[in-house]
Amino acid sequence: MEWAIKGQSELLHMNSSVVKHNFSLEIFVHSKNVGNIALRIGEKIKLEQIEKQKLYEAALLHDIGKSKIPQSILYKEGKLSSEEWEIMKKHAVYSEELFLSMVYKSKQNIEIGEIVRYHHENWDGSGYPENKAGEAIPLNSRIIRIADIFDAITRPRVYRPFKIKNTMKLMENMKGREIDPYIFDRSYNLLKDLLEDTYSKNTKSWRESKEIE
């Protein structure tokens, strides 16, 4: 996967200039996870090679705009105020802008920027930044939406094990609302396997750390 390596080295290169914006390790790991999950979904639905390349690169970059969100908002414990939430929502557009400010504006990079911009659009039109709905949302953005939610739910630091265990049920409820129901159905078994395989280890280590406390 030469292109995948290329995508990662581009991100690492980019990371050196992003560090000064406090781009955290947590976001870096999350982006890597979302990249890998999105790519697996892309393979499952038989995307063309060039689309998989765009998907992977966009997934690695999707939250890079969070580096421009104040840490007091980004890491706030508890609920964000409506003003803070409006600021938080800007990260999708910031991700696109930051990416395009660092690369040649080739056709492919502009497409990657668009995929990144729309990674929080919902299938039912309730997302942001433009309330796009259904197939008006780029296919790769819809894939990243699924991978992003999956990684968010299964991160042991964020959710408790009972939620991780119910990931598929939680996502089932998002079908046709936040997430594309067709892509979700086609990647259901893949996500279920990923959950059982990788994330059962996460809940085990979470339980162990709680037992030690």
Ligand SMILES: [Fe+2]
């Ligand atoms: Fe995001």
Ligand SMILES: [Fe+2]
């Ligand atoms: Fe994300």
